[in-house]
Amino acid sequence: MKIRIIDTTLRDGEQTSGVAYTASEKLHISRLLLEEVKVDCIEVASARVSAGEMEAVKRIAEWASRTGRLSQVEVLAFIDGAQSLRWVREAGAQTVNLLSKGSLKHLTKQLRKTPQEHITDIRQTVETLTHLGMKANLYLEDWSNGMKHSKDYVSFLLDNMKDLPLQRIMLPDTLGVLTPGDTFRYCEEVCGRYPEIHFDFHAHNDYDLAVANSLAAVKAGIRGVHATVNGLGERAGNTPLASIVAVLKDHTEAEMQVNEEKLTIVSKMVETFSGIRIPANKPVVGENVFTQASGIHADGDNKDRLYFNDLLPERFGRVRKYALGKTSGKSNILKNLEELGIRLDPEAMRRVTDRVIELSDRKENVTSEDLPYIISDVLQNEDSEHRIKVRNYSLNVAEGLKSSATLCLEVDGVRYEETSSGDGQYDAFMNALRKIYAPLHRPLPKLTDYVVTIPPGGRTDALVETVITWETANRREFKTRGLDPDQTISAIQATVKMLNII
Numbered sequence: 166m167k168i169r170i171i172d173t174t175l176r177d178g179e180q181t182s183g184v185a186y187t188a189s190e191k192l193h194i195s196r197l198l199l200e201e202v203k204v205d206c207i208e209v210a211s212a213r214v215s216a217g218e219m220e221a222v223k224r225i226a227e228w229a230s231r232t233g234r235l236s237q238v239e240v241l242a243f244i245d246g247a248q249s250l251r252w253v254r255e256a257g258a259q260t261v262n263l264l265s266k267g268s269l270k271h272l273t274k275q276l277r278k279t280p281q282e283h284i285t286d287i288r289q290t291v292e293t294l295t296h297l298g299m300k301a302n303l304y305l306e307d308w309s310n311g312m313k314h315s316k317d318y319v320s321f322l323l324d325n326m327k328d329l330p331l332q333r334i335m336l337p338d339t340l341g342v343l344t345p346g347d348t349f350r351y352c353e354e355v356c357g358r359y360p361e362i363h364f365d366f367h368a369h370n371d372y373d374l375a376v377a378n379s380l381a382a383v384k385a386g387i388r389g390v391h392a393t394v395n396g397l398g399e400r401a402g403n404t405p406l407a408s409i410v411a412v413l414k415d416h417t418e419a420e421m422q423v424n425e426e427k428l429t430i431v432s433k434m435v436e437t438f439s440g441i442r443i444p445a446n447k448p449v450v451g452e453n454v455f456t457q458a459s460g461i462h463a464d465g466d467n468k469d470r471l472y473f474n475d476l477l478p479e480r481f482g483r484v485r486k487y488a489l490g491k492t493s494g495k496s497n498i499l500k501n502l503e504e505l506g507i508r509l510d511p512e513a514m515r516r517v518t519d520r521v522i523e524l525s526d527r528k529e530n531v532t533s534e535d536l537p538y539i540i541s542d543v544l545q546n547e548d549s550e551h552r553i554k555v556r557n558y559s560l561n562v563a564e565g566l567k568s569s570a571t572l573c574l575e576v577d578g579v580r581y582e583e584t585s586s587g588d589g590q591y592d593a594f595m596n597a598l599r600k601i602y603a604p605l606h607r608p609l610p611k612l613t614d615y616v617v618t619i620p621p622g623g624r625t626d627a628l629v630e631t632v633i634t635w636e637t638a639n640r641r642e643f644k645t646r647g648l649d650p651d652q653t654i655s656a657i658q659a660t661v662k663m664l665n666i667i
Contacts (some may be wrong), residue, residue, distance in 0.1 A: 307340065352364070410425060410475060430482065557571075
């Protein structure tokens, strides 16, 4: 069965506290979702919210019209006469998702109307938008509580909606109150009673059941699932896009057009634009989810991929990693050394393993990029001396002026010196570094992430840890770390580690 994936990151996902996208950001996310990830539809805004929303929808609609994707762009509209419809039409979109009341409590307490009055309003709105040449879907807000407490009202509503020119009717668990059992039972009931209607299921994650409920809905006959990138949304968020795609692919017969390999890319873009960090253990897209920490697991993978499941990282454009720590053991270290092209004799291997365990006991975050330094430290190998050394540098900052940096760098025993300016001391340092490396024809990796961690307590002399993520030309990603009371010096330390690694 074909399942449609409707992404509402730019509408429901933007209701995450503290998140607001610019028109340009909305356009970039829209293009990635439709062109690369290939979701079926995107819900991009709510009507009549702001001038910024109008500008965003106009830019998305203009691009979508130019590329033949306008029918895939949807905007939430309200049953308010024709005000929302005019707003959507002016913005250039053609498809509206009308928000109706799916529970008697919401209808009588919020709108203070009777069921018949609400049906009349819906019919008039649908008639108006049809006259305007627009298409409509219908949300039944709070449908889950409607099925729990006012099922007769839901049936009355659907009986009166089934003959309207609606593309889809959308069933939200607005407050995230359903269990998978409830979801299956309610969805099976409406799908069985109205087989001619295309129903979507729209889950919220208040009890951390959004993915499970969406799976149950599909198994009950629902033909469309709503999701947001990284599970963004009001309160606990919505169904995470990457998770539900993986679950439906591996646990149902559902056919989807989504390109799994691009899910990580859109996840990172939304993380950047929203400012909401992806938890390290978030399924599919989290930093650690394809990382084995246990040495037993690495040993099993070496022997016959004993700890692999269907969630292979390559499906999502990622690679499997093996963490270094006190539980990792020799097998994990061996895997990382193979990646770095380093071979050690058994005695050296034992000593390096002991050192990794010692560092882990002190809560140090040991990475594969730390291994060459650990090896050099443990074996006191003169051949492992750093080929790249910072001999001197001067950093200057002044009010109203660009920062500047003078850098003296030693590369394989030869000294180079350059001065440059930049937007901040570290940017100036990097610009001076690029001037040194340009005539050497040595490409520098791209800086893709920069995380600063300061211990709580507010001390001005607290150690600052800077972790920088780099990406090489062949798309290999790695991290380096610096530690110093001065944030800029900490970043420089991490950068020098990068230079020696490459």
